[in-house]
Amino acid sequence: MLKIYNDGKRITAALSGDIDHHAAREFRTALDEIIARSRPELLILDMENVGFMDSSGIGLILGRLRSVRAAGGEILIKNASPGIAAVIKLSGLSTLIVEPKKQEARL
Amino acid sequence: MKKIPINECKVQFPALSRNEGLSRSAAAAFALQCDPTVEETAAIKTAVSEAVTNAIVHGYRDTNGIVELLMRLYSDNTIYIQIKDKGAGIADIKLAMEPMYTTAPADEERSGLGFTVMESFMDKVRVRSAEGKGTVVTMEKKLSGKKNDA
Numbered sequence: 001m002l003k004i005y006n007d008g009k010r011i012t013a014a015l016s017g018d019i020d021h022h023a024a025r026e027f028r029t030a031l032d033e034i035i036a037r038s039r040p041e042l043l044i045l046d047m048e049n050v051g052f053m054d055s056s057g058i059g060l061i062l063g064r065l066r067s068v069r070a071a072g073g074e075i076l077i078k079n080a081s082p083g084i085a086a087v088i089k090l091s092g093l094s095t096l097i098v099e100p101k102k103q104e105a106r107l
Numbered sequence: 108m109k110k111i112p113i114n115e116c117k118v119q120f121p122a123l124s125r126n127e128g129l130s131r132s133a134a135a136a137f138a139l140q141c142d143p144t145v146e147e148t149a150a151i152k153t154a155v156s157e158a159v160t161n162a163i164v165h166g167y168r169d170t171n172g173i174v175e176l177l178m179r180l181y182s183d184n185t186i187y188i189q190i191k192d193k194g195a196g197i198a199d200i201k202l203a204m205e206p207m208y209t210t211a212p213a214d215e216e217r218s219g220l221g222f223t224v225m226e227s228f229m230d231k232v233r234v235r236s237a238e239g240k241g242t243v244v245t246m247e248k249k250l251s252g253k254k255n256d257a
Contacts, residue, residue, distance in 0.1 A: 018128055020124075020127050020128065020156055020160065021124055021127055021160045021163070021164060022124035022125055022127050022128065024216070028216070052131070052149075052152060052153070052156075054153050054156040054157055054160065054221075054224065055157060055217075055218045055219075055220040055221050055223075055224050056160065056217075056218070058218035058220055059215075059216035059217050059218040060216065062216070062218060063216045081149075082146060082149070083145075083146065083149030083150070083153065086149075086227070086228075087153060087220075087224060090206075090220055090223055090224060090227055091218060091220055103145075
């Protein structure tokens with residue numbers, strides 16, 4: 001569900017699976033643990049292996065954005081598929097998207 | 108002229124969050140016969156996921172019940188999807204459909220974007236609801252793929 005690559009103050013969380021209401025709590029617990037432990041200056045959410053995300057993912061990102069920014073850090077979202085990017089855009093968070101993926105994930 | 112569906116499928120399941128994935132996979136599977144693009148499939152899955160999650164999170168917040176997903180295909184390649192619950196209902200539909208509006212407690216981190224996503228990804232979204240009786244969300248999307256002339 002989540003792999004962590006720690007490069008000092010820059011942490012990449014490689015998420016995998018579907019991010020929906022059912023899965024959100026587990027992602028939230030895992031991400032909050034990393035944020036509390038490492039206080040990242042930059043937390044990169046890598047969506048390469050996320051096949052699906054609905055607005056529950058927006059709630060998840062917004063919540064983490066709040067705590068990371070409170071500690072002076074920032075979040076970026078990498079490898080978002082067009083479908084995931086479209087959902088993120090509706091929330092006004094599209095400035096967080098870097099290096100989007102051209103193809104839709106097929107999982 | 109009244110449109111007559113050329114195919115129809117109904118899926119019913121208890122309001123458990125684990126069924127959110129099942130419901131959107133069922134909708135994607137039903138849409139396959141229209142030869143949808145990857146983007147169209149993603150749009151249908153996301154819209155269904157939002158409506159079903161609403162039924163589970165809001166409709167059946169204090170009770171248990173059945174969520175019904177009805178899918179129809181018309182000959183002009185329009186997919187019709189209905190998500191029905193017999194739960195709490197929505198007091199003010201217009202307010203509920205406002206972007207970022209949610210009645211869920213803050214600690215649940217609901218974004219309030221469910222209806223916004225549905226309206227953005229589907230051609231038509233209609234909501235009927237009565238407090239204490241339940242909610243019916245109907246959505247339509249015309250797909251670009253091959254025509255399904257019966």
